[in-house]
Amino acid sequence: MDAEAFAQELERAWEERTPIEPLSERGLKGVEAAYRVQEAWNRLRLARGDRVVGHKIGLTSRAVQEQLGVDQPDFGHLWESRFFGVGERAEVPASLFLQPRVEGELAFLIGRRLQGPHVTPEEVLAATEAVAFAVEIVDSRIRDWRIRIEDTVADNASFGGFLVGPWERALLEEDLSTLGLVLYKNGEAVAQGAGAACLGHPARAVAWLANALAAFGVALEPGEVVMSGAWAPVQAARAGDQFTLVATGGRALSLRFVD
Template sequence: MMDDRQTDEVARALLEAEASRRPVPPLTETYPDLDLDDAYAIQLAQVRLRRERGERVRGHKVGLTSLPMQRMLGVDEPDFGHLWDGMFHLEHAPVPASSWIALRVEPEIAFVLARPLAGPGVTVADAVAAVDVVLPALEVVDSRVEDWRIGLLDTVADNASAAGVVLGSRPTRLTDVDLRLVGCVLRRQGQVQQTGTGAAVLGSSLSSLVWLANTVGRWGTVLEAGHVILPGSVTAAIPVRAGDTVTAEFGGPLGSVTARFVD
């Protein structure tokens, strides 16, 4: 187990890597005894440091929700990260690609909460009652670890690779969409890159929301009213660079969301 000094040191190094866009070597190489508790402690140390400089948590994300990704990293459950106020970008507005190191984009169906969710003990019924609307979303993921050479512990410590969010502007009620069956086509420059369905996210995005509420509840964290929850990608992520326009087109009433990346 890391002591508090080491935890703080790694947290500051990851924040500096984000600010300077100079990634660090894989944490599991530098700290071979790192375990999952250490990794989450590093993430939560970053939460404290960000709050100290005036940033606000505006939601959470869930990663590693697909079986192929879990098998690749040798895990049997997802991970989570925090979404900060500075991560949110307006749809169609220019998004500076130079803000990140090696960005990738993935489509998600975002939840907006009408009431808090506090675990443990949250059920699917609780989750349904807490959701205000869902929105089409694009998540920007980035790794503060060199060349995306990450395992589970690296990405957990690195805030689940969270980097940015672009929300669509067409809210939909849960009763108007089947989250399991809704399809998605992810396009870059108008060309199809990936396709998927909502069932790719733990069978249903609601399962992901329940998992998140109960998991963060172990640390006394509450998912607050008004927060945005990204439950996991419905397709594989795609690399993006300046000049790219990415659109996720969802079936049914959800509509689409577009992000325009500039230099």
């Protein structure tokens, strides 16, 4: 089956909330081929009126990389249709998703163009307009999360949606690797982590992205949002669940899944 056909399957799964069988078990082999599927699906989304507002980085955890047999992260598009805004709280319909999970991380607002393949973390920080703590919803169109690297890459890096907290320039003056967060689910602390969990430093993850995108002739452009990768293990979500991310300095943002 070719990239266009797989992309059509993913689009139907996205629209109809019906999971599909793993693509890796049906002929999709290799990361390069998986990115071709991702791009084909992105074209379908754009044709439906969606818009790319940035990029997300996945697989920043060494443990997850080992689980999927890879030695680097992956990336996907952030689609405007699943951007739940900039602010301290949001309610999202649980029915939008198939099998959502929630994670906390740091978002970057790009201020100056970053073109790989030799971008450094220092250049990322210099080109960043502001950063914000953020909640990402990851989701999989693949039944029961039975994924290999080809599946998650083709599936737009398992993108579900995202909420960004208030943008802050002042945070750029701090060592982002030492910032911390705790994720609460229905009032109970369920995960915690620090910026160092994201490839050692969140700006290092963004530099990796800029350099990886260069192979596709793509740069990070001013105004784009980059979700730099999870700091703590993801948590399963369903209707009625409320997640609150509490970060360094008492910053907090809340995401509730409603019926």
